[in-house]
Amino acid sequence: MARHWRAGAAGMAVLGLTLTACSGAKVGDSSSGGSKSSGGKCGTFNLAVNPWVGYEADAAVVAYVAQHDLGCTVTKKDLKEEIAWQGFGTGEVDAVLENWGHDDLKKKYITGQKTAVEAGQTGNKGIIGWFVPPWLAKAHPDITDWKNLDKYAANFKTSESGGKGQLLDGDPSYVTNDAALVKNLKLDYKVVYAGSETALIQAFRTAEKNKQWTIGYFYEPQWFLSEVPLVKVNLPAYKTGCDADAAKVACDYPVYNLDKIVSAKFAKSGSPAYDLVKKFNWTNDDQNTVAKYIAQDKMSPDAAARKWVEANRGKVDAWLK
Amino acid sequence: MALAVEKPHKTDKVPRAAVAGRRISRPMVVAAILVVWLVLFAALRGRQTLTLAAADLTGLHRWLNDVNDSVGANRNSNPLFLYFFNEIRLVIDNLVTFVQSLISQPTDGRPLPQIGWLGVVGLTGYVSWAVGNWRVALLAVAGFTFLGLQGLWQESMDTLALTLSAVLVALLIGIPLGVWAGLSDRFNRIMTPFLDFMQTMPTFVYLAPLTLIFLIGGASAVITTVIYAAPPAIRITAHAIRSVPETTVEAADSLGTTRVQQLLKVLLPMSRRTVVMGVNQTIMAALAMVTIAALIDAPGLGKTVVQALQSLDVGTAFNAGLAIVVMAIVLDRVTTAAAGRDEAARRSEDRFLKWRTPLLAAGAAVSAVLVYLSHTYVWAAEFPGQGSTGSHIASAADTATTWMQDHLSGLTNGFRDAITNGLLNPFQTLLTDSPWWLVAAVLVGLGVVLGGWWAGAIATVCVGLLVATGLWSDSMTTLASSVVATVLVMLLGAVFGVWMGRSRLVDRLVRPTLDAAQVMPPFVYLVPFLAMFGPSRFTAIVAAVVYAAPVAIKIIADGVRNVPEATVEAATSAGCNTWQIITKVQLPMARGALTLATNQGLIYVLSMVVVGGLVGAGALGYDVVAGFSQGELYGKGLAAGLAIVLLGVMFDRITQAAARRARA
Numbered sequence: 001m002a003r004h005w006r007a008g009a010a011g012m013a014v015l016g017l018t019l020t021a022c023s024g025a026k027v028g029d030s031s032s033g034g035s036k037s038s039g040g041k042c043g044t045f046n047l048a049v050n051p052w053v054g055y056e057a058d059a060a061v062v063a064y065v066a067q068h069d070l071g072c073t074v075t076k077k078d079l080k081e082e083i084a085w086q087g088f089g090t091g092e093v094d095a096v097l098e099n100w101g102h103d104d105l106k107k108k109y110i111t112g113q114k115t116a117v118e119a120g121q122t123g124n125k126g127i128i129g130w131f132v133p134p135w136l137a138k139a140h141p142d143i144t145d146w147k148n149l150d151k152y153a154a155n156f157k158t159s160e161s162g163g164k165g166q167l168l169d170g171d172p173s174y175v176t177n178d179a180a181l182v183k184n185l186k187l188d189y190k191v192v193y194a195g196s197e198t199a200l201i202q203a204f205r206t207a208e209k210n211k212q213w214t215i216g217y218f219y220e221p222q223w224f225l226s227e228v229p230l231v232k233v234n235l236p237a238y239k240t241g242c243d244a245d246a247a248k249v250a251c252d253y254p255v256y257n258l259d260k261i262v263s264a265k266f267a268k269s270g271s272p273a274y275d276l277v278k279k280f281n282w283t284n285d286d287q288n289t290v291a292k293y294i295a296q297d298k299m300s301p302d303a304a305a306r307k308w309v310e311a312n313r314g315k316v317d318a319w320l321k
Numbered sequence: 322m323a324l325a326v327e328k329p330h331k332t333d334k335v336p337r338a339a340v341a342g343r344r345i346s347r348p349m350v351v352a353a354i355l356v357v358w359l360v361l362f363a364a365l366r367g368r369q370t371l372t373l374a375a376a377d378l379t380g381l382h383r384w385l386n387d388v389n390d391s392v393g394a395n396r397n398s399n400p401l402f403l404y405f406f407n408e409i410r411l412v413i414d415n416l417v418t419f420v421q422s423l424i425s426q427p428t429d430g431r432p433l434p435q436i437g438w439l440g441v442v443g444l445t446g447y448v449s450w451a452v453g454n455w456r457v458a459l460l461a462v463a464g465f466t467f468l469g470l471q472g473l474w475q476e477s478m479d480t481l482a483l484t485l486s487a488v489l490v491a492l493l494i495g496i497p498l499g500v501w502a503g504l505s506d507r508f509n510r511i512m513t514p515f516l517d518f519m520q521t522m523p524t525f526v527y528l529a530p531l532t533l534i535f536l537i538g539g540a541s542a543v544i545t546t547v548i549y550a551a552p553p554a555i556r557i558t559a560h561a562i563r564s565v566p567e568t569t570v571e572a573a574d575s576l577g578t579t580r581v582q583q584l585l586k587v588l589l590p591m592s593r594r595t596v597v598m599g600v601n602q603t604i605m606a607a608l609a610m611v612t613i614a615a616l617i618d619a620p621g622l623g624k625t626v627v628q629a630l631q632s633l634d635v636g637t638a639f640n641a642g643l644a645i646v647v648m649a650i651v652l653d654r655v656t657t658a659a660a661g662r663d664e665a666a667r668r669s670e671d672r673f674l675k676w677r678t679p680l681l682a683a684g685a686a687v688s689a690v691l692v693y694l695s696h697t698y699v700w701a702a703e704f705p706g707q708g709s710t711g712s713h714i715a716s717a718a719d720t721a722t723t724w725m726q727d728h729l730s731g732l733t734n735g736f737r738d739a740i741t742n743g744l745l746n747p748f749q750t751l752l753t754d755s756p757w758w759l760v761a762a763v764l765v766g767l768g769v770v771l772g773g774w775w776a777g778a779i780a781t782v783c784v785g786l787l788v789a790t791g792l793w794s795d796s797m798t799t800l801a802s803s804v805v806a807t808v809l810v811m812l813l814g815a816v817f818g819v820w821m822g823r824s825r826l827v828d829r830l831v832r833p834t835l836d837a838a839q840v841m842p843p844f845v846y847l848v849p850f851l852a853m854f855g856p857s858r859f860t861a862i863v864a865a866v867v868y869a870a871p872v873a874i875k876i877i878a879d880g881v882r883n884v885p886e887a888t889v890e891a892a893t894s895a896g897c898n899t900w901q902i903i904t905k906v907q908l909p910m911a912r913g914a915l916t917l918a919t920n921q922g923l924i925y926v927l928s929m930v931v932v933g934g935l936v937g938a939g940a941l942g943y944d945v946v947a948g949f950s951q952g953e954l955y956g957k958g959l960a961a962g963l964a965i966v967l968l969g970v971m972f973d974r975i976t977q978a979a980a981r982r983a984r985a
Binding site: 051078160203 | 537700726746848859947954
């Protein structure tokens with residue numbers, strides 16, 4: 001037995017020496033990469049990332065600027081809205097960058113638990129509505145008026161719509177009155193819930209490609225519109241207060257001024273990241289550009305943000321003043 | 322549902338025709354119930370259907386919302402949180418952070434984890450060899466290297482870290498409970514419903530409450546995974562303890578051993594092999610949770626899958642899904658080999674055993690060197706190369722998907738419409754448009770006829786609770802889709818199961834595909850299915866079939882293979898052709914397997930209801946997803962999760978009771 005031991009140990013020693021001999025750079029030698037992270041008094045910045053590419057674009061740019069210009073350590077957390085807002089109270093989320101209305105959450109966390117506060121608008125205009133694929137709007141231009149929808153209801157029938165036209169809705173976290181709208185506008189349609197944004201986008205993509213009849217809920221700003229420029233259907237115009245009673249809504253969606261929400265603690269912390277979040281403001285085109293870099297050009301969020309920031313230094317500097 | 326549960330009984334008649342008497346009457350009673358149902362449906366259609374609109378809530382749902390809110394508001398002052406939940410969270414969080422710092426995340430000012438890729442690959446190979454054999458060690462090394470080549474090293478290690486932590490916690494809890502359940506019938510009876518609950522309750526339902534209690538991040542992800550992965554360890558350990566032969570235990574008794582000695586010296590060593598299989602099942606279940614846990618910010622491969630799907634990037638999602646499959650196959654084969662090692666070692670020659678100790682020591686030394694190198698040098702710590710294999714895989718997957726979408730969608734839409742209009746819609750109408758009390762009576766009646774009085778009693782309780790959830794109509798819609806999916810699963814199961822059961826070669830060729838279909842995260846194939854079938858109930862059915870069919874196929878294949886050779890030979894010599902042998906001999910004799918396959922098929926289909934909700938199935942699946950997304954619908958989502966569990970329990974009990982009667 002001892003013989004084997006010796007042989008094994010000798011073999012090991014030789015192998016060990018050979019491997020160490022070819023060495024190379026050591027971990028931690030040079031890769032700490034300058035003093036970026038040491039200068040700022042920013043500390044850790046916990047940024048929620050809600051699951052749609054437009055939001056990812058917001059988060060990418062804010063994170064990039066916070067990291068490179070302010071020296072923050074940014075921790076991105078991939079979360080749905082409800083869970084992200086929950087994180088304000090537990091100190092795990094500092095900021096939500098793109099809030100779509102969500103009056104229920106505002107009531108619960110801002111006025112109720114007082115764990116969150118508003119931090120101003122993003123500059124993005126959120127438009128919600130019913131959309132059709134471009135081929136359809138071209139072939140039947142009158143379809144963009146809601147009054148003509150019943151005329152085409154039969155064309156929108158699917159295996160899911162029970163003999164009526166199908167109006168496709170997406171992710172359950174969307175802000176939607178569609179079921180009430182169909183009822184109150186007395187349309188011969190049935191709302192079918194696709195259940196996810198992925199399903200909704202794929203349905204529109206297939207519809208444009210194969211010239212299928214599809215009408216459904218959609219919104220902008222959204223990267224997919226740069227691939228397939230969906231056409232909005234005009235519902236009865238929005239007037240202030242026409243959506244006051246959710247059950248009786250019979251008008252189009254308002255234009256949402258998307259806003260930012262931060263945790264109450266973060267707002268009082270004096271962190272430069274908070275000032276950045278508060279001043280962060282850009283247009284739908286800006287967001288669509290970055291979203292397109294991520295979704296279609298398949299750049300990493302960080303690379304997409306760098307490309308945009310380098311091209312728009314002026315805008316970024318205004319946020320930092 | 323009648324279709325699915327009846328199936329094994331039709332086959333059941335054949336070999337027992339001689340002793341039929343009372344037996345023949347059972348299918349007739351079932352037929353009578355169905356006829357009465359159809360007649361009453363025609364007369365009472367559309368009345369008392371208990372429908373509830375998507376945004377409407379019942380008192381129960383609002384009450385659940387209030388509970389949720391008050392937990393959220395009081396979590397910083399409640400002693401239960403301060404001294405119990407927060408402590409658990411702290412311990413698990415430390416465990417996860419520790420494992421992550423070892424293999425996946427930078428720590429202590431180091432830009433890289435403590436052990437780099439070379440060390441992990443070396444250790445994996447060594448451990449696989451030590452607990453298994455050199456063949457699985459080779460597989461493990463190749464598999465882990467492939468993960469790096471895919472360009473997913475860090476993601477894979479994050480997934481491995483979470484899986485290992487979850488499995489460790491699951492076993493720490495599961496094995497003692499399993500031993501207890503194995504020793505005590507009473508405890509076993511108490512545990513079983515809880516285990517059923519843990520396995521059938523859709524994870525989406527408890528994701529939000531878990532983050533409320535244990536906060537966002539690693540700890541919550543591990544706890545979610547443990548809830549789902551611990552039951553197999555408990556069940557299989559209990560089963561292992563029970564299967565130790567009575568005579569052995571009695572022999573130990575007569576030697577005057579104490580209970581503790583008996584447990585440590587007899588029961589545990591003798592059931593070790595089976596317990597290791599339980600570990601295997603726990604690992605597989607933990608890996609199945611990777612993508613779901615990503616929804617609450619768990620790092621790793623699941624996150625890559627989920628993010629890729631936001632921009633419908635099938636290629637990238639497939640690449641990450643493939644990494645999960647590779648990891649699952651490696652861990653599965655290693656643990657399986659570990660379970661069989663004792664036997665293999667006894668068979669191998671003595672000469673080899675003598676060498677084992679020095680070889681083990683040498684291997685340990687080599688891995689230590691590799692770990693040291695990967696700790697110290699960048700080339701051994703960071704996986705070299707750009708991971709270009711990954712981008713090739715991604716673009717190949719993209720091309721394949723696009724081809725399928727372009728060339729098959731005409732065909733697939735026709736197929737969808739045929740199944741939907743011919744089978745799904747009529748059946749769903751029958752279930753949702755009949756008065757609720759009529760459907761309830763039919764379900765209870767079928768439970769009694771097929772499963773006996775006890776099964777009938779359970780069906781009554783389940784139906785009552787389903788009504789109480791306020792989601793009766795949605796439950797019936799989900800039930801219709803689930804039954805249609807189960808019928809398709811059984812058709813596939815019968816065809817491929819018989820084929821595999823009759824031919825070893827086919828079995829060897831098909832089995833890896835089945836393994837992959839079970840482990841590949843469903844999120845990956847949702848986009849291609851959506852492209853082919855559009856958002857519809859049928860898409861959900863197809864996804865459920867892909868997930869559930871492999872189990873049914875494997876069970877039926879085993880059943881067919883276990884039919885005694887002599888019986889088949891006798892039938893052949895009596896002049897039966899192949900078709901007759903299959904339908905008159907092999908399938909009837911494998912009826913136990915068929916019933917079990919139906920049972921497992923339906924349970925697996927039900928576990929996909931929530932995924933179905935993401936692709937247009939609506940009903941309970943959508944309710945659950947909505948509850949996870951919107952605070953106001955939280956209570957409704959929870960109720961929908963309960964409804965899924967109730968459906969699962971009802972069918973499990975009826976089919977199991979039916980199976981026992983068929984065997985009796």
